[in-house]
Amino acid sequence: xxxxxxxxxxxxxxxxxxxxxxxxxxxxxxxxxxxxxxxxxxxxxxxxxxxxxxxxxxxxxxxxxxxxxxxxxxxxxxxxxxxxxxxxxxxxxxxxxxxxxxxxxxxxxxxxxxxxxxxxxxxxxxxxxxxxxxxxxxxxxxxxxxxxxxxxxxxxxxxxxxxxxxxxxxxxxxxxxxxxxxxxxxxxxxxxxxxxxxxxxxxxxxxxxxxxxxxxxxxxxxxxxxxxxxxxxxxxxxxxxxxxxxxxxxxxxxxxxxxxxxxxxxxxxxxxxxxxxxxxxxxxxxxxxxxxxxxxxxxxxxxxxxxxxxxxxxxxxxxxxxxxxxxxxxxxxxxxxxxxxxxxxxxxxxxxxxxxxxxxxxxxxxxxxxxxxxxxxxxxxxxxxxxxxxxxxxxxxxxxxxxxxxxxxxxxxxxxxxxxxxxxxxxxxxxxxxxxxxxxxxxxxxxxxxxxxxxxxxxxxxxxxxxxxxxxxxxxxxxxxxxxxxxxxxxxxxxxxxxxxxxxxxxxxxxxxxxxxxxxxxxxxxxxxxxxxxxxxxxxxxxxxxxxxxxxxxxxxxxxxxxxxxxxxxxxxxxxxxxxxxxxxxxxxxxxxxxxxxxxxxxxxxxxxxxxxxxxxxxxxxxxxxxxxxxxxxxxxxxxx
Amino acid sequence: xxxxxxxxxxxxxxxxxxxxxxxxxxxxxxxxxxxxxxxxxxxxxxxxxxxxxxxxxxxxxxxxxxxxxxxxxxxxxxxxxxxxxxxxxxxxxxxxxxxxxxxxxxxxxxxxxxxxxxxxxxxxxxxxxxxxxxxxxxxxxxxx
Numbered sequence: 001x002x003x004x005x006x007x008x009x010x011x012x013x014x015x016x017x018x019x020x021x022x023x024x025x026x027x028x029x030x031x032x033x034x035x036x037x038x039x040x041x042x043x044x045x046x047x048x049x050x051x052x053x054x055x056x057x058x059x060x061x062x063x064x065x066x067x068x069x070x071x072x073x074x075x076x077x078x079x080x081x082x083x084x085x086x087x088x089x090x091x092x093x094x095x096x097x098x099x100x101x102x103x104x105x106x107x108x109x110x111x112x113x114x115x116x117x118x119x120x121x122x123x124x125x126x127x128x129x130x131x132x133x134x135x136x137x138x139x140x141x142x143x144x145x146x147x148x149x150x151x152x153x154x155x156x157x158x159x160x161x162x163x164x165x166x167x168x169x170x171x172x173x174x175x176x177x178x179x180x181x182x183x184x185x186x187x188x189x190x191x192x193x194x195x196x197x198x199x200x201x202x203x204x205x206x207x208x209x210x211x212x213x214x215x216x217x218x219x220x221x222x223x224x225x226x227x228x229x230x231x232x233x234x235x236x237x238x239x240x241x242x243x244x245x246x247x248x249x250x251x252x253x254x255x256x257x258x259x260x261x262x263x264x265x266x267x268x269x270x271x272x273x274x275x276x277x278x279x280x281x282x283x284x285x286x287x288x289x290x291x292x293x294x295x296x297x298x299x300x301x302x303x304x305x306x307x308x309x310x311x312x313x314x315x316x317x318x319x320x321x322x323x324x325x326x327x328x329x330x331x332x333x334x335x336x337x338x339x340x341x342x343x344x345x346x347x348x349x350x351x352x353x354x355x356x357x358x359x360x361x362x363x364x365x366x367x368x369x370x371x372x373x374x375x376x377x378x379x380x381x382x383x384x385x386x387x388x389x390x391x392x393x394x395x396x397x398x399x400x401x402x403x404x405x406x407x408x409x410x411x412x413x414x415x416x417x418x419x420x421x422x423x424x425x426x427x428x429x430x431x432x433x434x435x436x437x438x439x440x441x442x443x444x445x446x447x448x449x450x451x452x453x454x455x456x457x458x459x460x461x462x463x464x465x466x467x468x469x470x471x472x473x474x475x476x477x478x479x480x481x482x483x484x485x486x487x488x489x490x491x492x493x494x495x496x497x498x499x500x501x502x503x504x505x506x507x508x509x510x511x512x513x514x515x516x517x518x519x520x521x522x523x524x525x526x527x528x529x530x531x532x533x534x535x536x537x538x539x540x541x542x543x544x545x546x547x548x549x550x551x552x553x554x555x556x557x558x559x560x561x562x563x564x565x566x567x568x569x570x571x572x573x574x575x576x577x578x579x580x581x582x583x584x585x586x587x588x589x590x591x592x593x594x595x596x597x598x599x600x601x602x603x604x605x606x607x608x609x610x611x612x613x614x615x616x617x618x619x620x621x622x623x624x625x626x627x628x629x630x631x632x633x634x635x636x637x638x639x640x641x
Numbered sequence: 642x643x644x645x646x647x648x649x650x651x652x653x654x655x656x657x658x659x660x661x662x663x664x665x666x667x668x669x670x671x672x673x674x675x676x677x678x679x680x681x682x683x684x685x686x687x688x689x690x691x692x693x694x695x696x697x698x699x700x701x702x703x704x705x706x707x708x709x710x711x712x713x714x715x716x717x718x719x720x721x722x723x724x725x726x727x728x729x730x731x732x733x734x735x736x737x738x739x740x741x742x743x744x745x746x747x748x749x750x751x752x753x754x755x756x757x758x759x760x761x762x763x764x765x766x767x768x769x770x771x772x773x774x775x776x777x778x779x780x781x782x783x784x785x
Contacts, residue, residue, distance in 0.1 A: 414736055418704065421733035422660055425755035429666030432757035438673040454757075461755060479737065 020330040024322055031318035032311065039307040047300040051274060054296040055262040058276035061215055062289040065222050068209050070282055073183065076126055077165055080185040080197050083110070083130070092187060095141060096134045096195045104148070107132065107141035127199040132187075134195040135162065157182045161196045169284035170203075170226055170233050179203055179233060181283070210234035219273075219292035224285045227256045233285055241268060251275040255286030264293060332360045336367055348375045409475055413468060420464045427457040466598030470581060473605045480609050484635045485523040487559075488513055491552055494532050498548075501540050508547035516554040522633040527606050528561075534599045535563040535626050543567030546623070554632055561628040570618040578616070579604045603628075644762050649676035655696040656680050657687035657713070658731070659705040663754065667700060667731065670758050684708030688716050691723050697775075699728040703743075714747040727772055729765070731756075 084092070088110065095103040111130045131142030137153035152158050157168035161184035168182040181201040186193050210222050211234065224233035230246035241247075250265035255277035267273045267290055275290040294301075335352060342350045348371065352364040431454035433439045435447065442450065472478045495511045502509035532550065539548045546566025553560045570578060581601040607614045612630035654676045658664040661682075668678045679694050681687035685708040687701060699717070703710035710730055717723045730743045733754040743751040750768050752761065769775045 414734070417735055418733045421735065421754050422663065425733060426660070426662035426666060428755045428757050429663070429670075432759065433666065433669050433673075436758045438669060438758055457755075481737075 018330075019333070020326045023326045023329070024319070027318055027322040027326070028315065031322075032315050035307070035311045035314060039304070039311060042307065043300060043304055046303045047297050050297050050300050051264075054274045054291055055276065057215060058220070058274060058289040058291060059262065061220075061222060062276045062278045062287055065209060065212075065289070066278055066280055066287055069206075069280060069287075072126075072205060072209065073167055073282055076183045076199060076201060077167075077185060079126060080130070080183060080199050081165075083197060084185065084187060089187060089189065092132060092141075092197075093189050093194055095132075096187075104141055108143065108145060108148075111141055112143040126202060126205065128202045129200040130197065131200075132195060132197050135193055140195070155182070157184055157198070160184075161198065162186065162193060167282055169228070170224075171228065181206070207234050211237065213237065216289075217291060217295050219295040220290065222287065222289045224280075224283070224287055225252050225256060227284050227286065230256065236268070238269060251277040251288050251290065252286055255279050255288060328356070329360065332356070332364065336364065339367065339371075343371060343374075348378070406475070410477055413471055413475070413477070417464075417468050420468075421461075424457055424461050424464070428454060428461070431457060463598070466602060469602050470598060470605070473602070473609070478606075478609065480524045480527060480606075482522045482524055482633065484520045485525045485528070486519065487517055487521055487523070487552065488519065490525055490528060491532075491550070494529065494536060494550065497533060498536050498540065502548070505540060505544070507540070507543060507545070510547075510549055512549065512551040514551070514553040517552055517559070518554070518632075518634060520635045521559065522635050523630075524610070527610065531603050531606055531628060532561060532563070534603050535561075535628070538599060539563050539565035539567065539624075539626075543623070557632050559630045559632040561630070562625060564623065564625040566623040569620040569622055570616065570624050571620055575616050575618060579614075644674060644766065646673060647675045648766070649674045652676040652698065653694060653696040654678055655687060655690055655694065655699045656701075657682070657684065657699070657705070658702040659683055660702070663702065666756070667761075670761055671700075674762065684710065684713035684716075687713055688723075691717060691726060692720065695722070696726060698769075699726055700731050701728060703730055703732040703734055710743075710748075711746055718747045729768060 091103065092107060094100075095107055111132065127143075129142060129144045129147065131139050131144070131147050133139045133152050137151050137158055139147050139150045139152060142148055155168075156171055157166055160166040160168075161182075164186065166182075166184045168180075168184070170179045170181050172179060181203065182198050183201060184196050184198040187195045187197055206224070210224055212222075213220065216222070221237045222234075223236055225231065225247065226233050230248060230252060232241060232243050232245075232247065235241070235243070247268045249267055250263060251267065251273075254261065254263070256279070258279045258281075260276075260278045262274070262276045264272065264274055267275065272293040273290040274293055274296050275288060278287040278289075280287050332352075332355070339350050339352045351368050351371065354361050354364045354368070356364075430439075431450050434442055434450050435454060469478070491511050491513055495509075498509060536548065536550060543565045544567070548563070548565045551560075551562045551564070553562070579600045581598060604614055607628055607630065610630050612628060614626060614628045616624060616626050618624035649671060652675070654671055656664060656667050656671065656678055657680070658667065659682050664680055664682070668680060671678055679690055679696060681690050683705045684701070687699070688708065690696075691699060701710050701713060705713075708716070710732070714728055714730075717726065717728060727749045728747070730748045730751045731754065732739070732751070735753055740751045749772070752764055752768075
């Protein structure tokens with residue numbers, strides 16, 4: 001019987017221990033985690049790719065623009081040199097050596113015409129002004145007549161222009177207020193420098209080149225920065241920059257340090273950009289090609305967004321489908337649990353519906369089968385219990401009857417014993433009175449006959465006692481009462497009892513006790529006496545001459561009582577016979593020797609009841625020896641005597 | 642050992658038994674040895690006689706009609722006038738435990754039938770010698 005207080009109550013499953021929630025969580029994790037990981041990796045890869053691409057793009061743009069710039073500069077130089085065709089050079093030479101107004105005007109006009117030639121690049125004119133100065137630095141001719149007569153020795157390009165073709169890096173010309181780039185070509189006549197032809201570059205082209213934004217998206221730009229003062233030489237596409245401020249960024253500084261390369265850094269707006277920086281040695285400027293990181297990686301953002309969407313959607317799908325399938329498992333399981341509880345509480349007819357053809361269905365089926373089996377077993381059990389109860393009832397009745405029968409038998413025996421003894425009392429009583437002369441005189445004849453009456457009465461009494469004893473033993477009513485017994489005393493009483501008979505029959509009779517026999521043993525003295533006296537009576541009955549010896553010995557854990565006589569002996573075939581009821585050696589011996597034939601039967605039964613045994617050895621004409629073997633039970637506790 | 646014919650002189654003994662033969666056997670033996678005998682044939686008669694006669698000794702059977710030996714001893718012991726009269730049970734019941742039952746009921750002792758004259762007298766004398774009141778009566782009267 002389960003005495004636990006929670007027996008029968010279904011166990012409480014905590015929210016997060018429920019199978020459904022766990023499966024759900026696992027499902028969710030299994031769906032989301034890989035997605036997230038993949039997304040993350042993809043994102044990284046995509047952004048790396050994008051970055052590479054943008055850098056590549058920026059580098060190309062940078063190269064392209066650098067090339068353009070150089071070409072443009074080269075074109076400028078070419079143009080100036082082109083002016084110096086032989087006869088133009090002669091005219092210029094004439095002008096330098098002997099300036100005339102006419103000559104000057106002519107050259108001015110030529111130069112002015114030249115300035116209107118559009119640059120091949122940018123579709124604007126290449127030069128704002130072209131002017132000519134001699135070796136001393138005096139402007140002799142110019143497309144801008146205001147320049148004529150100026151001295152240019154203080155200009156930054158002057159010194160270099162006398163040596164070679166020179167490109168003056170952008171600078172702010174005094175009095176002009178704007179950036180100026182001067183290209184110079186030396187005029188040599190007969191190997192001797194006579195003057196310099198210089199062109200003032202129209203910076204619009206520069207700007208045009210730099211602000212061309214093909215391939216630069218919405219936030220990409222290219223611009224030039226002056227190595228002189230970190231000023232922007234061309235505008236940024238964004239507002240908020242100044243053309244008269246020195247800017248320092250990672251890209252700008254590196255470019256102006258003469259390096260070229262790609263990096264991610266914060267630009268002059270302090271916005272993260274991917275940038276390619278380049279040093280243009282011809283112009284002594286830095287070329288920056290930059291694009292906002294945000295735009296550059298916009299594509300990846302798109303990927304991110306898409307994957308996020310996919311992730312959320314799949315998570316939802318997983319949730320929905322998962323829930324359905326999880327329910328498919330947990331619902332039947334709950335149902336099974338519920339059914340089990342109901343069955344436990346006694347509703348054996350509860351069955352589980354088998355809806356699925358899968359393991360759950362298998363379980364449900366097996367469950368139902370089990371329930372059926374259980375029900376059938378219980379029915380059988382009930383039947384058996386009924387059977388057993390019936391048997392018990394029958395047994396009880398039988399027991400009562402048996403007890404009653406035993407009781408009746410006992411009563412019967414007691415009554416019989418009493419009834420049989422009562423007439424014998426009269427018989428023995430009267431005959432003994434007469435024989436003891438208590439009833440008057442009787443003559444010898446009468447005495448003899450009365451003696452016969454008494455003898456037969458005694459025989460009858462013995463028979464009755466024997467029969468009653470046998471009956472008692474067989475009815476199990478004979479009790480062996482173990483008491484502390486003085487065997488020495490007992491043996492002596494036997495000796496006393498039989499000594500008269502020994503005298504009468506003139507037989508030698510003695511008793512012996514082995515000193516090893518304990519002073520007190522646990523035994524039923526009356527029954528022992530019954531055995532011993534019985535054996536002794538037999539011995540005396542069947543011995544006419546010689547001796548009878550009773551010896552008591554203790555051997556190991558056994559008590560041996562031996563009665564040895566020198567009587568007529570027992571024939572071999574009869575040694576087991578004699579222990580049977582009403583049996584004597586043969587019919588004749590009964591008549592001759594008397595006795596009931598019950599004595600040895602009783603003796604053997606008594607031995608058995610005391611867990612002992614009896615055996616006999618005999619030789620015809622020599623005598624017999626009866627040996628009783630009994631377990632020697634010592635007295636267990638000290639007895640106060 | 643022969644028992645003197647006068648050993649029970651001056652004794653009044655009440656003998657009770659429902660079997661006339663048994664009663665006669667006991668009566669003859671006791672009378673032979675000098676006792677005066679009063680007889681009853683059941684416990685009730687015995688009880689009345691005991692109250693009337695105040696014998697020295699009661700010898701009674703157990704199974705009797707009207708009032709049996711157990712009832713008799715119970716009544717005897719209840720009555721102040723009779724409770725001191727010693728009673729001996731004389732019965733054919735020979736079951737184990739009968740003796741102790743008799744003694745705990747109030748009998749002084751217990752003798753079994755069937756009896757012979759000699760055995761009965763010697764057993765009886767042994768019992769009487771145990772009773773201090775009677776040793777005076779029986780002293781010096783037993784001959785070897």
